[in-house]
Amino acid sequence: MNAAIRAVVRAGTHLGWEVFGVKHGYAGLINGEMIKLGNRDVGGIMQLGGTFLGSARCPEFRTEDGRQRALRELNLLDIEALVVIGGNGSQTGSYELNKMGFPVFGVASTIDNDLFGSDITIGVDTALNIALEAIDRLKVTASSHQRAFVIEVMGRDCGYLALMSGLAGGAEAIVIPEFETDPEEIGAVIQSAYRRGKAHALIVVAEGAKHNAATLVDYFTKNEKALGFSVRATTLGHVQRGGAPGAYDRILATRLGAGAVLALKDGNAGVLAGMIHGQVVYTPLEEVVKTKKQLDLGLFELSKVMEL
Ligand code: F6P
Numbered sequence: 001m002n003a004a005i006r007a008v009v010r011a012g013t014h015l016g017w018e019v020f021g022v023k024h025g026y027a028g029l030i031n032g033e034m035i036k037l038g039n040r041d042v043g044g045i046m047q048l049g050g051t052f053l054g055s056a057r058c059p060e061f062r063t064e065d066g067r068q069r070a071l072r073e074l075n076l077l078d079i080e081a082l083v084v085i086g087g088n089g090s091q092t093g094s095y096e097l098n099k100m101g102f103p104v105f106g107v108a109s110t111i112d113n114d115l116f117g118s119d120i121t122i123g124v125d126t127a128l129n130i131a132l133e134a135i136d137r138l139k140v141t142a143s144s145h146q147r148a149f150v151i152e153v154m155g156r157d158c159g160y161l162a163l164m165s166g167l168a169g170g171a172e173a174i175v176i177p178e179f180e181t182d183p184e185e186i187g188a189v190i191q192s193a194y195r196r197g198k199a200h201a202l203i204v205v206a207e208g209a210k211h212n213a214a215t216l217v218d219y220f221t222k223n224e225k226a227l228g229f230s231v232r233a234t235t236l237g238h239v240q241r242g243g244a245p246g247a248y249d250r251i252l253a254t255r256l257g258a259g260a261v262l263a264l265k266d267g268n269a270g271v272l273a274g275m276i277h278g279q280v281v282y283t284p285l286e287e288v289v290k291t292k293k294q295l296d297l298g299l300f301e302l303s304k305v306m307e308l
Helices: 002-014 025-030 064-076 088-099 124-145 160-169 183-195 213-222 247-265 285-290 297-306
Strands: 019-022 034-037 082-086 104-108 148-153 173-175 201-206 231-235 271-276 279-284
Touching: 002 019, 002 082, 002 247, 019 025, 025 064, 025 088, 064 088, 082 088, 082 247, 088 104, 088 285, 104 247, 104 285, 124 148, 124 160, 124 201, 124 231, 124 247, 148 160, 148 213, 160 173, 160 201, 160 297, 173 183, 183 201, 183 213, 201 213, 213 231, 247 271, 247 279, 271 285, 279 285
Parallel strands: 082 104, 104 271, 148 201, 148 231, 173 201
Antiparallel strands: 019 034, 271 279
16 A cells, blocks of 8 residues: 555656645544655655555445545645545445545555456455465475364455465365355365375365354364364464565556556546556446456366365
């Protein structure tokens, strides 16, 4: 997010505009927490995770009253347009504010990669690499002890991070919300992996799956004798967030932040700047918030072959 903020500021000042940063997301917008940002203010932030402006979940912005308060604050400072860096929740706010006549431009950013209008969103690649590092480390212990490991990764209701980190980490089983698998089935997959001579078994599960780490471990522990293997669980949780962004994310954020400014310059309000087939593409916010992004289940099929 910091790289995206930097890009918005610098692309904006390049056009001779004044740029303000909103502290703490929509909560700060409602409270008028806006600070003028110059090029030097956004120096040295690109390599830092998170956002130096702060972020917040803001239920108040879901209400008409909350958004009216935000509009008043924007008008007080003569702000003419808003760039919103975020995922589904944030872009739903963008859509609502834009509908009220205030020009809003979205920038696709969430580690979950569940936002329609961008093949990949800011933060995904970095979060994926953090999950992968954890999986690689757990594999070492799993192999040495011939154990099974359940690793739960974030992603809200979307299985993208679990699927991709499972594929990249060589998991024996991947559990995602888009394709529910019973614990009995996973147990059989792991037994079969051991029979085929594997020294370890890694099960990567998405936090949003019906059978998440807690349910799976409960089942495996209760049936340890019959299954013939013992299991350990690791929930990565927020460790997956906050890491220093990798090159891919910095470049993506720079292109999308600058892309939002270009849309603003062209007066093309109410769109999300996303990356599709390697190009910055603008998708109407209405389409973004009303369309569910589909996970490529072909990759799930591929993971089944790779588990062999
Ligand atoms: O949307 C990003 C995300 O990290 C999800 O993967 C996760 O479910 C959620 O946010 C956690 O939210 P919070 O930090 O508010 O608990």
